[in-house]
Amino acid sequence: xxxxxxxxxxxxxxxxxxxxxxxxxxxxxxxxxxxxxxxxxxxxxxxxxxxxxxxxxxxxxxxxxxxxxxxxxxxxxxxxxxxxxxxxxxxxxxxxxxxxxxxxxxxxxxxxxxxxxxxxxxxxxxxxxxxxxxxxxxxxxxxxxxxxxxxxxxxxxxxxxxxxxxxxxxxxxxxxxxxxxxxxxxxxxxxxxxxxxxxxxxxxxxxxxxxxxxxxxxxxxxxxxxxxxxxxxxxxxxxxxxxxxxxxxxxxxxxxxxxxxxxxxxxxxxxxxxxxxxxxxxxxxxxxxxxxxxxxxxxxxxxxxxxxxxxxxxxxxxxxxxxxxxxxxxxxxxxxxxxxxxxxxxxxxxxxxxxxxxxxxxxxxxxxxxxxxxxxxxxxxxxxxxxxxxxxxxxxxxxxxxxxxxxxxxxxxxxxxxxxxxxxxxxxxxxxxxxxxxxxxxxxxxxxxxxxxxxxxxxxxxxxxxxxxxxxxxxxxxxxxxxxxxxxxxxxx
Ligand SMILES: Cc1cc2nc3c(=O)[nH]c(=O)nc-3n(C[C@H](O)[C@H](O)[C@H](O)COP(=O)(O)OP(=O)(O)OC[C@H]3O[C@@H](n4cnc5c(N)ncnc54)[C@H](O)[C@@H]3O)c2cc1C
Numbered sequence: 363x364x365x366x367x368x369x370x371x372x373x374x375x376x377x378x379x380x381x382x383x384x385x386x387x388x389x390x391x392x393x394x395x396x397x398x399x400x401x402x403x404x405x406x407x408x409x410x411x412x413x414x415x416x417x418x419x420x421x422x423x424x425x426x427x428x429x430x431x432x433x434x435x436x437x438x439x440x441x442x443x444x445x446x447x448x449x450x451x452x453x454x455x456x457x458x459x460x461x462x463x464x465x466x467x468x469x470x471x472x473x474x475x476x477x478x479x480x481x482x483x484x485x486x487x488x489x490x491x492x493x494x495x496x497x498x499x500x501x502x503x504x505x506x507x508x509x510x511x512x513x514x515x516x517x518x519x520x521x522x523x524x525x526x527x528x529x530x531x532x533x534x535x536x537x538x539x540x541x542x543x544x545x546x547x548x549x550x551x552x553x554x555x556x557x558x559x560x561x562x563x564x565x566x567x568x569x570x571x572x573x574x575x576x577x578x579x580x581x582x583x584x585x586x587x588x589x590x591x592x593x594x595x596x597x598x599x600x601x602x603x604x605x606x607x608x609x610x611x612x613x614x615x616x617x618x619x620x621x622x623x624x625x626x627x628x629x630x631x632x633x634x635x636x637x638x639x640x641x642x643x644x645x646x647x648x649x650x651x652x653x654x655x656x657x658x659x660x661x662x663x664x665x666x667x668x669x670x671x672x673x674x675x676x677x678x679x680x681x682x683x684x685x686x687x688x689x690x691x692x693x694x695x696x697x698x699x700x701x702x703x704x705x706x707x708x709x710x711x712x713x714x715x716x717x718x719x720x721x722x723x724x725x726x727x728x729x730x731x732x733x734x735x736x737x738x739x740x741x742x743x744x745x746x747x748x749x750x751x752x753x754x755x756x757x758x759x760x761x762x763x764x765x766x767x768x769x770x771x772x773x774x775x776x777x778x779x780x781x782x783x784x785x786x787x788x789x790x791x792x793x794x795x796x797x798x799x800x801x802x803x804x805x806x807x808x809x810x811x812x813x814x815x816x817x818x819x820x821x822x823x824x825x826x827x828x829x830x831x832x833x834x835x836x837x838x839x840x841x842x843x844x845x846x847x848x849x850x851x852x853x854x855x
Contacts, residue, residue, distance in 0.1 A: 363410035363417060363428065364501035366403025372555060372688045373399060375581040379552050379613070381589050386779070389553055392593030397607055398458075399553040402503060405450050405461055409501070416446045420498045422473070422491070427498035430463035433474045434648070434716045440705050447655045456660025457608040458803055459653070460550040463501040465558055467652045469497055469504060471645035472628065474715035479628055489625050493577060494844075504577065505554040507545035507615040508562045520568040529559055529617050530571035531631055538623040539630065541574065545617075549808075550610045554580055557615060557667055561639055565633050575629035575639050576622045584620040587613040593797040600756040603788050605797035609651040612800075644717045646818075650809055651718040654701050655728050657805070661694035664737055667789055671744045676786060683744070690740050693733055700726035720822040728819025731812035734805035742793050749790040751784055759783065 370390050379386040381394060389395035399472065409416040409428050418439075420427035429446040432439070450461050472479070473494030476487035496502065510519055510528040519528035526532060529543035541559070551557050560575035578585055590612050593605040627634040640646045668690050672678035678687075700722045707719035758764040759780060773779045793800055809815050838845055 363426065364406055365408040365410050366400075367651075369406045369503065369555075370399060370403050370502075373553060375579075377456070377552075377581045377587070378585065379587045379589060381592065386552075393399075393595045394589070394609075395552050395594070395611065397594045398550070401454060401458065401607055402461070402550075402553055405453060406501065406503075408449060408453060409446075414449050415442075416444075416449060418442065420719045423495050425499070428462075428466075428501050430652075431466045431494075431497050431501070432471055433470045435710075435714055436716060437705070437708060440708055440716050440718065444701070445650050445653055448659060451656040451659040454608055455663040456656050456658070457604055459656065459808055460505055460610055461656070463652050464497060464656075465504045465506045466497060466502075467649040468506070468640075468645040469494055469558070471643045471648045471715060472639065474711075474713045475643035478642045479635070481632060482637065483632075484630050486624070486628055487631065490628050492625055493628075500555075500752055500843045502555045503550070503553070504556045505548050505550040505834050506557055506558040506560070507548040507551070508558070508560045508571070509546045510561060510563055511544045511546050511614065518563075518565055518569045519572045520566065526571075528561070528569075528572045528695075529574070530617075532571075532619065535621070537628060538621055539574070539576075541617045541622055542577070542622050543572075543617060544672055545615050548587065548613045548615045549804075550616065551580060551613050552589060552611045556580060557585075559615065559617070560629065560639065561636055562646075565636065567633055567654055570631045570633060573629060573631055573633040573636050574627070575636065576627045578617075578620060578622060578626065582620050584618040586616040586618065587611045588616065591796070593795070593800070596796065598756055599700065600784060601787050602791050602795060602797065603784075604791040605795055609797055641767060644711055645711065647717055647720050647723050648715075650727055651701070651704055652722060653809060654697060654704070657726075657730070658694070658701050661697055661737060664741060664792060665690050665694050666790060667785075668741050668744050670785060671741075671748070671789060674742075674777050674782060675746075676775065677744075681821060686740050686744060690737060693737055696729075697726050697733070720818075724815075724818040724822045727809050728816045730809070730815060731806040735802065738793050738798075738802060741789065745782060745786070745789050748786045749794060750784055752790070 373390050374388055386392050390399050393591055408414050416429050417426045418429050420432050434440045434443050447463050450463060472490045476491050478489045479486040513522050513527055527542040529541055529545045531539045532542045533540040545559050548557055556577050556579050558577050561572055565573050568733060576666035592609060592611060594609040596602045596605050599606045629639050668687055671686060672683050677683045704718035707722060708716050710716050753768055754760060758768060769779045772783055774782050806812060
């Protein structure tokens with residue numbers, strides 16, 4: 363199994379990353395990227411340690427592989443997968459959204475359904491299964507960019523001014539395709555091995571050239587990453603304990619005529635193929651189950667922060683405060699329950715891949731855009747001004763001239779200043795720093811805009827059965843009395 367050190371060595375390649383108008387020479391020693399690269403390396407080391415039970419035999423390769431990249435073929439496999447995902451998520455307390463298990467889950471599900479990548483025009487099934495074997499063998503970190511750049515949402519790319527703003531095929535060669543254009547928003551790509559580029563937003567037949575799915579090494583010729591402002595450099599670990607460790611960085615991916623060989627192409631100018639890729643294969647539900655497992659861990663951590671603030675501030679016994687903590691506990695438990703319900707109601711699909719229950723996964727995902735802001739609001743409410751009644755940085759604790767005042771005025775019963783300041787700086791990094799603001803946006807948008815996430819919940823709820831139950835009830839009486847035919851008490855299976 364690939365170790366963290368091996369992963370870090372592999373990042374020292376010719377990747378073209380731009381930050382503040384300059385090209386980044388080496389992500390592993392750049393202050394904006396080295397911390398998250400180190401965190402990802404820790405994840406690979408965790409997976410490689412047999413004590414963590416994160417590997418299992420993969421029939422596709424005949425060797426031990428990282429469990430999070432394998433195809434779940436039984437209920438036990440799903441349970442083991444959840445444990446492995448939790449092990450990684452607990453390491454970052456849920457603050458790293460795009461750890462390698464996210465896109466890895468999509469890729470595993472793709473490979474479970476090779477026929478979804480076969481059309482009369484082209485058979486790309488061997489590309490998908492071959493790439494999955496590489497993922498298992500090489501333990502790769504793949505990130506993705508599957509959303510068109512936010513140019514206009516009034517139309518799709520074919521109607522935009524300028525050719526190939528969204529990534530599309532400009533040329534076909536005997537050995538592959540040449541891709542030009544951009545795609546958003548590749549979280550983690552700066553420190554990934556490879557990027558999966560595709561489009562999950564619905565396209566029209568006129569967008570055929572943009573209907574692609576393929577992987578490229580981050581160091582591919584012509585591939586550029588334009589990063590947003592980094593947060594890892596905001597301050598030190600005491601002042602910004604989350605920013606300095608877990609800033610995944612987000613980047614716009616630009617492809618300047620990047621050549622992609624056929625063995626890396628999964629969907630080639632096939633609008634329906636994109637839907638099959640994400641939905642017929644079960645990739646979307648398996649990948650987003652990972653996201654909800656990770657979210658569960660983060661919510662428990664936030665609940666822990668809230669409970670600790672209440673303790674330190676001496677308000678934990680007040681019924682009104684317990685009500686707020688109770689609401690937070692309820693929200694966290696709801697998501698955890700959805701994760702477990704998805705596993706409990708999982709079933710094998712036609713290819714024998716066990717799919718987490720879509721209603722449970724999408725039910726939680728559909729609520730996330732309201733749930734996360736509510737969770738933050740409760741934490742803000744409990745924190746009060748404590749997150750601002752803080753020294754500007756740890757330097758004030760190190761200066762004897764200021765330390766005495768901080769020791770005297772920024773403490774709580776049984777909690778020395780250095781510990782109280784530490785806690786409240788952590789809380790600020792969760793609710794108020796730029797890192798926190800990005801996380802707020804992330805949880806609302808990572809699976810699509812809120813209206814999109816609710817669309818999944820709507821379509822997978824089983825409204826047909828729910829409406830049929832109401833119809834059956836309505837049929838049980840008329841304006842003259844009971845008909846005797848109405849069934850009550852039916853419920854969706
Ligand atoms: C921090 C962060 C990390 C991300 N990481 C990744 C990643 O790793 N990989 C990746 O591929 N993507 C990633 N994304 C991108 C994410 O998938 C998109 O943000 C998401 O799909 C929504 O698209 P959009 O941002 O273009 O919003 P838009 O589609 O432009 O929507 C923005 C808003 O416009 C309104 N709106 C637009 N269209 C409609 C409509 N038809 N009906 C009703 N209202 C509408 C809604 O208010 C909507 O919320 C990330 C996003 C964020 C914020």
